[in-house]
Amino acid sequence: MSDMLRAPAEIKYAEELDWLESVDDSPKPFSWRLSPKMVRLFILGSERSDGLDREISQKWYGDPSFVERSVVTLASDRGLLLIGDPGTGKSWLAELLSAAICRNSTLVVQGTAGTTEDHIKYSWNVSMVIAKGQSRESMIPSPIMTAMESGGIGRIEELTRSTSDVQDALISILSEKYISVPELDSDNIVFAKPGFSVIATANSRDRGVNDLSSALKRRFNFVRIPVVTNKKSEVEIVRFRTEELLRRHQLELDVPPTLLDVLLQSFADLRASAAAAGSDDEKLESALSTAEQIGVLEDAILHSNFFGERALTARTLASSLVGSLARREPEDLAILNKYLHGVVEPRSKEEGGSWPEFLEGGRDAIATLS
Template sequence: MATAETVILRQPAEIKYQEEIAYLESKDTSAKPFTWRLSPKMVRTFVLGSMPSDKLDRQIPQKWFGDPSFVERAIVTLASDRGLLLIGDPGTGKSWLAELLSAAICGNSTYVVQGTAGTTEDQIKYSWNVAMVIAQGQSRQSIIPSPMMTAMQRGAMGRFEELTRCTSDVQDALISILSEKYISIPELKSDNVVFAQPGFNIIATANSRDRGVNDLSSALKRRFNFVQIPIVTNKKSEKEIIEFRVKDLLARHSFSAEIPPTLLDILIQTFADLREASDAASSDDQRLESALSTAEQIGVLEDAILHSNFFGQSKIEARILARSLVGTLVRRLPEDISVLNKFWHGVIEKRSQEDKGDWTEFSEGGKDAMKTLEK
């Protein structure tokens, strides 16, 4: 396992916040389910930040922004016999919440199965070391455990990303794991069952836009508690999320950047207007393919800041922000250009005429970016 001193591109939450988790553990006097590292109350504090009522001698910053009831229900579910399924649009922070919960509960968020159309049952349960099987035959030593099996053996949280991207027969491999809490190995005559240790559970995520791709069976649905994660539309919350995540991402480049409040307001307002236009559209052809989530805004702002630092004057400008927004949101050519062009002339131009200032530069930058893509 890596440590905080190890140089890696992206530190998982348990490494990045290991000092904070250790501090909370030292102050934790509440009862802990199973082998949890922190009690449910402290897990909540780690994810949502501390309050004066917690009576801690240091501030714990908020790391996930959303309705606290979602986090509380998720924590309660993970202490129960059922798995947790986080459902929401892309970019709503499902995976980030799953990572934070795993880090706080068991100190490891890396037991992850990534669901795709090509995911197989072996990737959920186990596979075989072919060379060892040929040399010595099938045995427990020649098994290659999946991340899920490893989590079972260690009494940790197993994570399953994008569950509905997997085919139904692969999804159903989780039924016995969730209900019986063991994996059978029929190829072995003895020592052929791997039992889950206390503390094991599963946190799965599903994209609400993938509903109908591979629906969960009723048997599997019964073994999960569902927590719906909505898109954040409150501007104050969006601003907090964007500032927190962008500063976090920029730390990888070893520089910080001041985000002009006026430009952040322009970005948030533009996305709010885009969502409104998308809701009013009568068909998918009149909507952008992008989910228009907070994660998209983070990507736009990070792109603009990096562009400004690498190729500009180190100061983010409205024109560059507009170019980054267009470049991020246009995915289908020419459909998205048509949708965005109509929106730009109907909404952004109007705001630039009324509010002027940075809105004018933002409007012109977006038009230039779209003209470039149309060539």
């Protein structure tokens, strides 16, 4: 892991997965490495009532029913589509599911306007084709085809950013569970092995980019992942990711609970303001997701470590918040300035604490960017 900037879940949590597999005596669908019960436990963490000899850490924070429905879907013959706003943990949940079920979360296709049918099916090694002709050896399987051949999970990120040709190719794979290779005279069909399934993600803000056809929708079970607004859950997520960040950078830096409260309250205030806005011009371009909160905190921690006094301050946190959320000028700066004057300034006078310093840091950051 020390040689990887970011280890996939099956490597990062290999020891946990090995242990769970060794004690798992429940029935497993197809070629799954863990039973559905253990997949859920791996993702959501263990409780005392589970009766395990060791604790399993919680890795995804959200309604347990989302995980359960996802697991049930992958045990059926339908694909799983995780849909929601940016930063709601869709890709992380897809990675954890793949790691627990088949110990390989890296069979991923990134959906873009440039994604082609070849990325979903297969392509050819041109030099080998010229030298030896078209054969199975000269064929380059896509991550989806590799998942089919191994009975694993193939992942497609941002499905709605892919064109209709790519989506049509996926319909055939999900329906027939095989891929034809017409260029070959024999051995020209790749059949999916039991256990194969597809997890796709879609950004709900991309609606209208490349809408899914009704035929493709029928082949997926939808699980909608909402933005986390529960304060307790947000605190757990932010703490979990912050601890990971500190370990990865080998930092010894304290994150005061009061500053964490300031960050969470700021995002709650800005979300309420966005919900009450009458037009898009009155809303920040940011989705104000939990992932963006983590990004703000990460920026503030690293800045404090490299250029500060190795202690997180409200001023640095405010500067990071403004710098991360001000994406449009002058619209976003005006919205943040209104928030500081209309909400933070009265609160700093009433409550004191870290708010006055947060207000001052925010004003300085806006002045710098204006």
